[in-house]
Amino acid sequence: MIGRHLYWLALGAVGFLVTSEQAVAATSVNSIARPASFEMWAFFSAFFVLTIGICVWAARRSHSTDEYLAAGNSITPTQNGFAIAGDYMSAGAFLGLTGAMYSSGLDGFFLAATYLASWPVVLFLVAEPLRKLGRYSLADVLASRVDERPIRILCAICSLTIISFYLVAQLVGAGELFGLLVGAPYRIAVGVAGAMMIAFAVFGGMRGATLVQVVKAVLMLIGGGIIAALCFARFGFDLNRILTSAAHAHAAGDQVAGIRGFARDGFATTSLAIGILFGTAGLPHILMRFLTVKDERAARVSVFYATCLIGLFFLLLLPIGFGSIAVLHGDPTRTLSNGGLVGGANMAAVHLADAVGGDALMGFIAAVAFATILAVVCGLLIAGASSATNDLVAGLRGRPLSERSRLTTVRITAALLGIIGVVLAIAFEGQNVAYMIALATSIAASANFPLLILAIYWRGLNTRGAIVGGTFGLVSSVALTIMGPTVWTKVLGLGPALFPYDSPALITVPATFAICWIVSLASERSAQRKAIVAN
Amino acid sequence: MNKMEAPVHAGAGVSTDLRFRLLLCAAVVTIYFSLYATLLSIARSTPAGGAMVSSLPAILVAVSMVAFVGLTGIFVFVRRSS
Numbered sequence: 001m002i003g004r005h006l007y008w009l010a011l012g013a014v015g016f017l018v019t020s021e022q023a024v025a026a027t028s029v030n031s032i033a034r035p036a037s038f039e040m041w042a043f044f045s046a047f048f049v050l051t052i053g054i055c056v057w058a059a060r061r062s063h064s065t066d067e068y069l070a071a072g073n074s075i076t077p078t079q080n081g082f083a084i085a086g087d088y089m090s091a092g093a094f095l096g097l098t099g100a101m102y103s104s105g106l107d108g109f110f111l112a113a114t115y116l117a118s119w120p121v122v123l124f125l126v127a128e129p130l131r132k133l134g135r136y137s138l139a140d141v142l143a144s145r146v147d148e149r150p151i152r153i154l155c156a157i158c159s160l161t162i163i164s165f166y167l168v169a170q171l172v173g174a175g176e177l178f179g180l181l182v183g184a185p186y187r188i189a190v191g192v193a194g195a196m197m198i199a200f201a202v203f204g205g206m207r208g209a210t211l212v213q214v215v216k217a218v219l220m221l222i223g224g225g226i227i228a229a230l231c232f233a234r235f236g237f238d239l240n241r242i243l244t245s246a247a248h249a250h251a252a253g254d255q256v257a258g259i260r261g262f263a264r265d266g267f268a269t270t271s272l273a274i275g276i277l278f279g280t281a282g283l284p285h286i287l288m289r290f291l292t293v294k295d296e297r298a299a300r301v302s303v304f305y306a307t308c309l310i311g312l313f314f315l316l317l318l319p320i321g322f323g324s325i326a327v328l329h330g331d332p333t334r335t336l337s338n339g340g341l342v343g344g345a346n347m348a349a350v351h352l353a354d355a356v357g358g359d360a361l362m363g364f365i366a367a368v369a370f371a372t373i374l375a376v377v378c379g380l381l382i383a384g385a386s387s388a389t390n391d392l393v394a395g396l397r398g399r400p401l402s403e404r405s406r407l408t409t410v411r412i413t414a415a416l417l418g419i420i421g422v423v424l425a426i427a428f429e430g431q432n433v434a435y436m437i438a439l440a441t442s443i444a445a446s447a448n449f450p451l452l453i454l455a456i457y458w459r460g461l462n463t464r465g466a467i468v469g470g471t472f473g474l475v476s477s478v479a480l481t482i483m484g485p486t487v488w489t490k491v492l493g494l495g496p497a498l499f500p501y502d503s504p505a506l507i508t509v510p511a512t513f514a515i516c517w518i519v520s521l522a523s524e525r526s527a528q529r530k531a532i533v534a535n
Numbered sequence: 536m537n538k539m540e541a542p543v544h545a546g547a548g549v550s551t552d553l554r555f556r557l558l559l560c561a562a563v564v565t566i567y568f569s570l571y572a573t574l575l576s577i578a579r580s581t582p583a584g585g586a587m588v589s590s591l592p593a594i595l596v597a598v599s600m601v602a603f604v605g606l607t608g609i610f611v612f613v614r615r616s617s
Contacts, residue, residue: 106574106592106593106596109593109596110570110571110574110596112596112600113567113570113596113599113600113603114567116600116603116604117563117566117567117599117603119603119607120559120560120563120603120606120607120610121560121563123607123610123611124556124557124559124560124563124610125556125560239590239593239594240588240590243588243589243590243593244588246588247588254581254588255578255581257588257589257590257592257593258574258577258578258581258589258592259571259574259575259577259578259592260578269571270568273567273568273571277563277564277567300610300611301611303607304607304608304610304611307603307604307607308604308607308608311600311601311603311604314600315597315600315601318593318596318597322593457553
């Protein structure tokens with residue numbers, strides 16, 4: 001009962017926040033004046049009703065913490081594969097990567113390949129051991145190796161930090177998309193979308209999020225396939241013609257078909273790549289998906305299905321991304337006076353759907369994209385709430401919560417996290433969401449990945465090594481990310497960046513491994529010496 | 536004080552399973568950075584403002600994506616058969 005009151009209070013707070021910012025938002029550069037068509041409303045309404053139906057159905061079954069957080073371990077490998085793919089084919093993948101290709105050409109497609117390459121790493125190194133040892137979060141794995149209380153607190157702080165970055169990226173995409181759909185200012189769009197997602201997370205739980213992901217993954221593959229086919233058809237099914245047209249339209253000319261931004265700086269590229277390649281294996285909401293299946297084999301097979309689906313989808317981005325450059329660049333009805341795309345570069349896929357398929361396809365894609373953001377945000381809120389409740393609260397109290405109060409706390413925490421995400425998303429307006437996700441994965445690679453790998457594969461890891469190394473990984477990666485160009489200069493407007501690179505992973509990942517190793521060995525030897533002296 | 540042995544690396548030496556995992560992981564990293572080096576080489580050898588637009592870089596990225604999916608297939612199906 002208290003949880004329900006707090007939930008409505010939370011939604012009210014979002015509403016107040018949004019209303020108070022309305023006047024400022026009206027002048028936003030990214031505000032959309034385009035009225036939504038009947039087709040857009042029809043698709044959006046159909047998806048809304050479908051997701052609400054799933055949410056209500058799932059809410060009736062989410063009476064225990066196990067059911068709410070891990071769907072009672074009853075998700076099949078195929079369902080989980082689609083759900084993982086759905087999680088990854090999020091705003092960052094579909095809207096962000098198409099936007100990155102629209103802005104930078106092949107650089108965006110190479111970024112997609114980087115994201116895909118992280119999946120084999122997840123499969124080879126963490127999927128099965130995590131399912132074997134985990135119950136609700138990755139802290140369960142670490143707690144099986146080292147002292148439970150401090151490692152749970154550290155894991156919770158790491159997870160909540162990573163989830164906050166990831167959540168903001170999704171909500172930025174949701175705000176832009178919702179704004180495009182209903183013509184609302186960005187801040188209102190973020191607030192309304194955020195409120196819907198909080199409601200879904202609080203009631204639907206992991207089962208609801210998983211089922212929406214499965215439905216949405218199928219629809220997104222269909223939608224992406226249709227856009228890609230229509231793009232190809234427009235250019236006579238000739239990839240060279242698409243690339244040539246893109247080169248004519250883009251300011252970079254023929255260089256758009258080659259690697260450009262990545263080529264300028266080897267350190268930045270390698271650091272971003274390390275962050276993404278190993279960061280996916282440290283993302284809490286992705287790792288949590290392995291806990292919804294019954295055993296290790298199911299976890300392994302579900303990652304294979306997910307990799308196939310994600311790979312197929314990313315391949316579709318080739319014609320979609322270059323098609324967006326060829327079709328949208330220079331179109332006065334879709335570009336602003338400053339050369340930017342109406343609604344922001346993240347909306348390139350939606351504009352392209354309109355250009356090649358009309359209102360119906362645009363409505364379908366916008367509705368699918370919104371559904372995916374909803375489900376991803378829901379998964380993030382559940383993962384964050386799980387970590388906060390099972391790890392942070394239990395770690396600080398020194399004992400776990402009762403079953404009843406744990407479920408209530410999880411739901412309240414999910415709502416609070418959602419509100420924080422909305423506030424941050426307003427501050428991060430206009431940022432490329434694919435890049436923001438890259439920053440989140442970079443922190444995951446620095447903080448969670450080394451601890452998880454050492455806990456699974458190195459028997460020498462001890463509590464002191466894990467705590468010191470994990471704290472270093474988290475603090476150094478967050479500090480360097482904040483001091484980097486995206487946050488320091490673009491978001492905070494504090495002038496030239498103190499750290500020249502956006503992703504610090506090339507420094508922080510090896511350093512975290514080294515510190516865990518050195519501190520574990522040193523403290524073990526110190527303990528041995530004390531034992532000898534005592535004897 | 537450790538509460539239990541590392542679940543995969545328990546016992547002396549590196550297990551065959553772990554070696555297989557690390558080998559495939561190394562293959563992913565090698566393919567990825569080879570792709571990057573090749574794309575970089577193509578970009579540097581192509582003069583700005585050239586008349587031709589090459590689809591080779593895009594095709595190379597696409598082929599690498601297929602290779603990543605193939606490696607996960609090898610892991611899942613080769614391990615199952617063995």
